[in-house]
Amino acid sequence: MSTRGFHVKSPEARENLETVGATFLDGYAIAVEAPHQDEAHRLLERIPVRYRGFAYEGAAMGLAMLDGLPVPGNGRVAEFLAGHGAPHDYMVHVGVGWAMARLPRFRWASIAPADPLLRWLALDGYGFHQAYFRTARYVHGHYRESAFPWPGDETRRYAGHAIDQGIGRALWFIGGTDPAVVADLVDGYQADRHADLWAGVGLATCYAGGATEDELRLLVERVGPHRPQFVQGVAFASTARVEAGLLTEHSETAVRLLCGLTPQEAAAVCEQARPRPVVDGALTAYETWRRNIAERITSGAPEARA
Template identity: 80%
Template sequence: MSASWRAVRRRLMTPSHNETKLSTRGFHEKSPEARETLETVGATFLDGYAFAVEARDQDEAHQWLERIPVRFRGFAYEGAAMGLAMLDGLPVPGKGRVAAFLAGHGAPHDYMVHVGIGWAMARLPRFRWASVAPADPLLRWLALDGYGFHQAYFRTQRYVREQYRDPSFPWPGDETRRYAGHAIDQGIGRALWFIGGTDPAVVADLVDGFAADRRADLYSGVGLAACYAGGADEAELLHLLERAGRYRPQIAQGAAFASTARVESGLLTPHTELAVRVLCGLAPPQAAEVCTQARPAPVVDGRLTAYEVWRRQISERVSSGAPWART
């Protein structure tokens, strides 16, 4: 495909940056600084998407992605994964782009790549999901996390205000499908950090408006977004812990996941260091080590999915030594 046709494909397939403006979405604006952070995240995601759709190959996409500032680069890789998954899921020449990306330049960003696949799922017809379903038996659940984020972000009335939950979600379609709603809620929780404008009080009010049996997963997503995307200072993070109450261990687990994603990709930032210290009482490499040590091998699903067992072990380990656990 010529460069000119790839450029046309980029223009046709890439959503407008206006779609990620807080004013467009009707999200809470805490401050101009928080708005700028969240809108930059959204714009960078779409830039990554556009790079992947237009690039000649993943090497060229990688060159473009690596120019993104460290704080936002992970979101660009997430967007790139969505773009590649969209191409895999559409009737266009060539397949296996996401798998090749995970085996290549996307490998250090595997958390974000799997989340990006979920964004594509939300935009593709369900009968095409099999063409983009992740093969990793553990991280595949992050695709549903990405799906949940997308639905809450773009269909806020339905998924947040009305708290819709699909009782018969069709993916991954095996005996573990009962876990799908939990993974989707973890993504919805991440989106609540954006919808609430990084304001812990607003975000906590949103979470607490959901049924009690959904809040653990939602708060886990909130903790991940607070640590990875940032936007809150130390006092605000402490207020988030106070509001989370019994769900503090889930907040800590989400923060540990976020820290691991940034450490493994070499994209550590001061706001992540602050958040993981406040929420987990650990330095980012320590939190990443907890996640690595708890990671199941081999991955065997039982009454609980291996992914949920992993999350619970992380939660127990990081929260046992957290400052708030001693008060």
């Protein structure tokens, strides 16, 4: 935390966030060193539940980096998603975005996710990486990606939104899980970016944790009109933990206080709102999905408690 120049709220917050980072690196090393997927899975499953998802995220980055090399034998991420990585598909796609940030752009096609819906999580991961490691430019300088080259189709207009969602997630780390500091960081950006940034904050608040119940209530006060996007991020995080079997007390508390739901109910909302088939129109299917989740939770729709 001190090396990156991030805010330190308390020794406990520092330990939590630094453990996240160390576990991510462990997952990366496991993936690139393991002789096969089964061995990587065995080692990843040894990691404590609270941090295991970050290890799978790191593992996905490692596999994507290998896939991005100009040598025969790629397809490791696809194999991972078809196997032991399937329950962690949210985190795996985010991990691919970390690799995008480290690979030259002409190699991106070799690691581009095939899932037409979750592929946007790769840009969430890219945005997180840029804010985390290029903080002066992306956070304090409020740099905004324009004419982003991925994906190579008509939906690229949405790329900046997905990147901002990742930047928002990074703000939870940069602000040291201190709600007042994080909210001030969000407020520093142009107003038209706040909705996506708050969605990212919501995801990190629930998945990484680090806030007390009083701090969570403060977040609700500061999020203001962007509560729909905020709770959508919380619901994504809850779903990622439920589907992977990695529920923790801090995640359950966050979902209850911020969404008024159990983790299972939040996951059910995400599943019921998921577009089938995935068809991009004036809005990407991903953005339509996010908006439907937000609307169902904030309106208290009956299916939110199915």
